[in-house]
Amino acid sequence: MDNFKAHLNKFITVTDEEYISIFSFFEVLKVKKKQSLMLEGEICRDMYFVVEGCLRKYFINEKGVEHTTQFAIENWWITDTFAYERQMQTDFNIQSVEKSTILVIDFKNQELLLEKHPVMEKYFRIIYQRAYAASERKLRYLAEYSREELYVHFSTLYPWFIQRIPQYLIASFLGFTPEYLSEIKAKLRS
Secondary structure (H helix, E strand, O other): OHHHHHHHOOOOOOOHHHHHHHHOOOEEEEEOOOOEEEOOOOEOOEEEEEEEOOEEEEEEOOOOOEEEEEEEOOOOEEOOHHHHHHOOEOOOEEEEOOOEEEEEEEHHHHHHHHHHOOHHHHHHHHHHHHHHHHHHHHHHHHHHOOHHHHHHHHHHHOHHHHHHOOHHHHHHHHOOOHHHHHHHHHHHHO
16 A cells, blocks of 8 residues: 555655554455445445545435536545534445445544544645635536536546546536437537
């Protein structure tokens, strides 16, 4: 899990000894493709860090349609932050998109981690700031861009997602039907 240490060191400095202690607060979990990690209605107890693979967060609306709200690939975190911070029921599901290796920390262990390693407070502050900024950007893009512009912007900004993530999930994330995404792609090719 040296890539987790390298990731931490992009934001804070930890010695090898500190890293061993920090790492001990996490559980390493290997998950299969399409494995559920969290289901709507459950208490959100865990936060997930993707070492390898891809996870997604989604909800199912009253019509039974899935809406993907977030992806997490290598070195990204994912949880229902609102429910996690309050230790309450989640309105979301988290599922693996690919076979994945993840680090899991529950709320209690995170609190213990922060007590023992105060430098991790700085790390999580930076991570939350970046996640909040990304959410603000996504809201602006959804409001400002046409659907075609939104797809072009997303595929330009994150070309690896287009290659890696199934198209129906990209459509779900961008608020399209898979059929509409196919129409956009056909129009762009012509």
